[in-house]
Amino acid sequence: MPDKFDVIVVGAGPAGISCAYHLAKSGVNVILIERGEYPGSKNVMGGVLxxxxxxxxxxxxxxEAPLERPIVEQRFMMLDKESALTFGYKGLEWAEEPYNNFTVLRAKFDQWFASKAEAEGALLINETVVLECIVEDGRVIGVRTDRPDGEIYADVVVLADGVNSLLAKQLGFHKEFKPNEVALATMEILKLDKAIIEDRFNLEPNQGCTIEIFGDATKGILGTGFLYTNKDTLSIGVGTLLSGLIKHKIKPYELLEYVKNHPMIKPYIKGSEPQEYLAHLIPEGGYHSMPKIVGNGVIVVGDAAQLVNAIHREGSNMAMTSGILAAxxxxLAKMTGDYSENMLDHYRMKLMDSFVGKDLKKYKxxxxxxxxxxxxxxxxxxLMNQAASQMFTVDGSSKKEKQNKIWKDIGSAGEKMKIARDLVRAWRVMK
Ligand code: FAD
Known part of the structure; x- marks a missing residue:
């Protein structure tokens, strides 16, 4: 193995693999370093690709990729203790090629994706932890790994090492993230017969459904639960900001058990067997939490750059786009032989001009x-669930009487003003 490459990519998740794939395909000598036993072995996602x-x-x-199911339906559930207000969209256009989105299991998908980068000529090294970047005269010139012959050099190092990138932190690109900038998600993969999944979720074979769950799924803490259909498993999970868990003194696994046993969710997973338990952080600080993402000889991509749109549960796509823009x-830098921060700043500009930067700004x-x-x-x-219950219960009172009762139940004039103010505020931060 030569100890000098054109590019070192640290981390074989969607961001790192996309970058290595594009570079290798363009004839660049690139090494992809992964700490896990294989790409995907350490990676967690709900997950929608x-x-x-x-x-x-x-x-x-x-x-040819190992995908689970094309998603034809996206449902949303607003949970209260014993009720759910549900809406969603099902479209059979999504059941046809080229499809819309897919459910995936990352342990399978990342492995396949990395093999495509290898086929293009990228050198993949597993079970190797990058301990630090080697910096000389203010420029990153390589990395130090935990291998005995551990130093590797390159013109550029791409940090795709995921949320809470220790390597970017060592370079001074970001400080320790605060508990309100990072969510902790726990999830389980539950084995369930394929035919039962299709029957229970009203699906044809090779069709999938996602359910995003709000409200009581997180006991009212900011966050979401999710339930996704795979081929012969279900992915169920819940994620909340660390600050919420700390404030409410709730342990993440307690929250997951709570969701699994919720009367609105339990029937969906009845008879399933736990197959895998996973937990992972998600960077949810958004635009304001983005670290410095370029330096002399170094670029930061994907979760390491905090590129997650928590409102639309998008992360893997942003990771891929950032990986490609970095590549x-x-x-471009290779053509000029200039790997300075100034040159590599093109990446930051392209990123901020893409849907990634625009969406992060929109929801900043x-x-x-x-x-x-x-x-x-x-x-x-x-409140919404109570109003729905009122409205849909036929008890002999007129609809006007029901509206009046709902209006009264909301509370005093002051309460109503407060809600109106909150709605305007919500519209402002989401528009
Ligand atoms: P990662 O996928 O985290 O990859 C980083 C890689 O770097 C890992 O393989 C890791 O082992 C490796 N690594 C780290 N440090 C080192 C080191 N020092 N040396 C060597 N290797 C290292 N996104 C979606 O698009 N759709 C979803 O439905 C969705 N659901 C999610 C559900 C959950 C529960 C979670 C946790 C996340 C979800 N996301 C989802 C977000 C998505 O998973 C991430 O945004 C995406 O994986 C980011 O890709 P990445 O390549 O930047 O980082």
């Missing part, structure tokens, strides 16, 4: 707003 970004990298990938910038205050004002999840979801 967005077709568009992956298709841009490997057109028609869905014909394109490196190709959303997470912080809903964290600061817990009434949206704690109070307003139960």
């Amino acid at each position: 967005y077709r568009k970004m992956m298709d841009d990298i490997i057109p028609g990938f869905y014909k 394109e910038t490196i190709l 205050d959303a997470t912080h707003h809903f964290d600061k004002f817990p009434q949206y999840f704690e109070k307003y979801i139960p």
